[in-house]
Amino acid sequence: MKHRATLTGCFVLMGIWLFLIASLLAQEHSPISRLRLLAQEHAPISRLRPADVHLENTSIAVRVTATDYRASHLTGRIQQLLTSELLGANRTLRENANSPQVVIKCNLTRFEFSEQWETRGKARYLVVRCVLECAYKAVRTRDNYTYDGDTLRSTYEASFLDGEGVPSRSEIEDSRVRELVHGIVRRLANVEETFDVRIMRKDELKQCSRLAQAGQWLQYIDCINALREKPNDREFEGDRRYDIGIAYEALAYEHMWKDYERAERYFELAERYFREAQEKDPREREYVRALARMLEGKRQFGIIKARFPKATQKLRRTTGASARSHHPPLRSPMRR
Known part of the structure; x- marks a missing residue:
């Protein structure tokens, strides 16, 4: 009986293994x-x-505002993170809040956060959604020339069975902020x-x-x-x-x-x-x-x-990047 139970267990494990392989092979290939x-x-x-806009040996200021009052609590966090990431990604830039050569503007035009219960068959799911939008511009202060501009959006949506494993609101907001900042940084700095x-x-x-x-x-x-x-x-x-x-x-x-x-x-x-x-x-x-x-x-x-x-x-060694590279700053991608 013990030998038969062992064989049965082996067959069950083999069946699971074959099922997983079949599922993998059934995907869109x-x-x-x-x-x-x-x-x-x-x-x-x-x-x-390479950055969409090449800025070198330039003083900058980051200014974040919120048209949507629901995003007003995020302005300081975005301003601080965006400044830090830009200066880290391109070390030829320097911050000058009073008289910058270039101003990076970010107006938070939309922020939404919701949690809703949905019934799917016999199961209940908590659906969490978050949207953060920013109207971004990089403007030369001397003549108000716009180097670059766009509306950037970061979205989040996930379903949790019985509401288990839901990340905190601050964690979700932080991930949206970082994704939005990354979208701006990759336009103004070289990103790996x-x-x-x-x-x-x-x-x-x-x-x-x-x-x-x-x-x-x-x-x-x-x-x-x-x-x-x-x-x-x-x-x-x-x-x-x-x-x-x-x-x-x-x-x-x-x-x-x-x-x-x-x-x-x-x-x-x-x-x-x-x-x-x-x-x-x-x-x-x-x-x-x-x-x-x-x-x-x-x-x-x-x-x-x-x-x-x-x-x-050969004159473009402007940072402390690897000695084998003769190019503007090298940086690692931000984790989303």
């Missing part, structure tokens, strides 16, 4: 992608996104974007994946190129080209601020391999996403080249 999910790993790559990209591991490709996870991209390319080609296996050849494209994309981001010629070449190679991967297997959507992400990085690279010509690039 093409048939080919579903078969690949268990043959994938991830690796981090990052790029330094990090992506957890998929690495395909079909067949022999898995031999090389550790190099990608360690960021050893040149060695990763050499490892993949050393593998035997499989002309009749379009899935393998598509994944092989995709993986090489990922490596060249990462290398392009590493050099896009400090070596324009090398970055240009790496972007060209990344695009070539992503497009070849799509030709081999048009059904794999990960190839499409990778190409779109890389093309956005290439667009940002064009902004960098126009903003910092090579002749003056």
Whole structure:
């Protein structure tokens, strides 16, 4: 009886495991992608996104007001956090509350917070919603010229079964404030974007994946190129080209601020391999996403080249960033 109970427990655990795998494979993936999910790993790559507005050696003041009286308690918090984040992200900026060269204005035009009970079948949920909107402008005080402006919104909505696990109102408000501030900072300072990209591991490709996870991209390319080609296996050849494209994309981001010629070449190679991967297997959507992400990085690279010509690039060490980088301040993304 004890032996039979042990076997029954093993079968139950195996059934749960198979159910979880089936659920994973049932998600929104093409048939080919579903078969690949268990043959994938991830690796981090990052790029330094250039600010929408380039401010350098400039005095600033942050001024926050509230048209919506319900947001008046947030003005001081936003003013303090936004000032701190901007000065930390771009160390060439300095605060001058009395006579700044540029004023960053943030008018809180809408704030809503609600908690409502909803019945769904036999279950009751507490639905929490929060909306925070800001009319933002960056204005040069000398002639009232507007560098940049937009309406930014941060929203929150979540349902909690029987009202359990609900975060406090202050926690929700704080997350909305930080998201709003981050939206302004990324327009006025260079912000590092990090992506957890998929690495395909079909067949022999898995031999090389550790190099990608360690960021050893040149060695990763050499490892993949050393593998035997499989002309009749379009899935393998598509994944092989995709993986090489990922490596060249990462290398392009590493050099896009400090070596324009090398970055240009790496972007060209990344695009070539992503497009070849799509030709081999048009059904794999990960190839499409990778190409779109890389093309956005290439667009940002064009902004960098126009903003910092090579002749003056070496003079742009304006912060205490890494000695290997000759570019404006590098910062980590804010956590939302």
